[in-house]
Amino acid sequence: MILLLGGTGEARRLAGRLHDVGVPVVSSLAGDVAELRLPVGEVRIGGFGGVPGLVDYLGAARIDGVIDATHPFAAGITANAAAACQAVGTPLLRLSRPGWSGRPDAGDWSWVEDLSQARQVAGSLGRRLFLTTGRQGIGQFLEWSDRYVLVRAVDPPTLELPGSWELLLARGPFSVEAEQELMTSRGIEVLVTKDSGGSATVTKLDAAAHVGVRVVIVRRPKVPAGVEVVDSIDAALRWALAP
Ligand SMILES: NC(=O)c1ccc[n+]([C@@H]2O[C@H](COP(=O)([O-])OP(=O)(O)OC[C@H]3O[C@@H](n4cnc5c(N)ncnc54)[C@H](OP(=O)(O)O)[C@@H]3O)[C@@H](O)[C@H]2O)c1
CATH class of the missing domain: 3.40.50.720 (NAD(P)-binding Rossmann-like Domain)
Structure with a gap:
């Protein structure tokens, strides 16, 4: 068994x-x-x-x-x-599953050890941020209450989000085109994510490369x-x- x-x-x-x-x-x-x-x-x-x-x-x-x-x-x-x-x-x-560190563009990303470091690094790179790190870690980013933050999660976060933030409840897979459209329509400057790997959600990284969004990614x-x-x-x- x-x-x-x-x-x-x-x-x-x-x-x-x-x-x-x-x-x-x-x-x-x-x-x-x-x-x-x-x-x-x-x-x-x-x-x-x-x-x-x-x-x-x-x-x-x-x-x-x-x-x-x-x-x-x-x-x-x-x-x-x-x-x-x-x-x-x-x-x-x-x-x-294999992570994304072997991708040719992985060297262009800012690799960090944890969500706290992700906040520090991403916070210095831009003021319009796209958070795809999962609803559990959202509390780490609440000090960004003066910025636009797009949060995408499968289930609603338990914490109350600042008024300047936008919550998108969705489960992948997402097409590259849809990811590009999402990032450009919101004027995203920085994508904050985790090295989760897999094919269903990798399209955000392709889209970020296409539209020039910086990537901050947490190591496994x-x-x-x-x-x-x-x-x-x-x-x-x-x-x-x-x-
Ligand atoms: N972390 C992510 O980014 C993520 C993303 C997608 C899916 N998930 C899935 O969501 C679940 C929870 O993730 P997490 O990051 O919160 O876990 P975690 O922090 O590693 O685990 C917290 C506690 O949740 C219980 N637990 C976790 N996975 C379990 C399982 N498969 N079966 C029974 N109990 C489990 C255990 O409770 P006890 O100590 O009481 O046994 C564990 O100590 C996992 O099954 C994971 O595969 C996680």
Whole structure:
């Protein structure tokens, strides 16, 4: 029985592939998105209760292996999975889609370590900003209440946004043309984003290059030491099928 930590498109697709080849899998979702897109097969929803809760779950559900296919920036659950699996000797694989650092234009972007640094750097580059860093980190940017900030998120932020900001609720994929139109119509100067990777939302980077918008991008958190990492669904499937 595989525990598949999800909340991403890759996890959902991998659940389908595992199901197709007859590998028993339970997908786990944090459940903090209003409109959950459920994978096929068994699903459990909600946190485990930290490392101790996850350790208990691994034993109670007789889990043989864990695939952590959570978002590359979901560092909390990734750290918990590493600690819990190490504690009970359960094999663990991290599936993390390739990031965008290998793109030819990645050298033109301002790479930062976290959202706080993103605020400092982006704040010095322009006064009309496009924030696509996810609703959870928005509080880091609230001091920009004197600027125009376009926030795009899948679900509404829980914080009240300054009056000069605009909120756009949308889920990708977005076309390059639509992204360009969005940036030019709002007079965007700086795009602030995270190195999430994937194809569904990469178009904002293509659009930024076309229309001359500066990019400030947060580096991925490091995967805990000793955890095996793959970047494709095929590789994760091979791992699950290995004897
Ligand atoms: N961070 C992002 O930018 C982002 C973007 C898109 C989707 N997501 C998805 O949204 C979920 C939450 O992300 P996050 O960044 O808030 O996570 P996080 O900070 O790494 O995790 C916070 C807590 O949420 C619970 N949790 C997270 N993922 C879970 C899962 N798949 N199944 C069960 N519990 C989970 C765990 O609670 P307990 O300690 O109680 O077990 C974890 O300690 C993840 O599943 C991730 O794949 C995240």
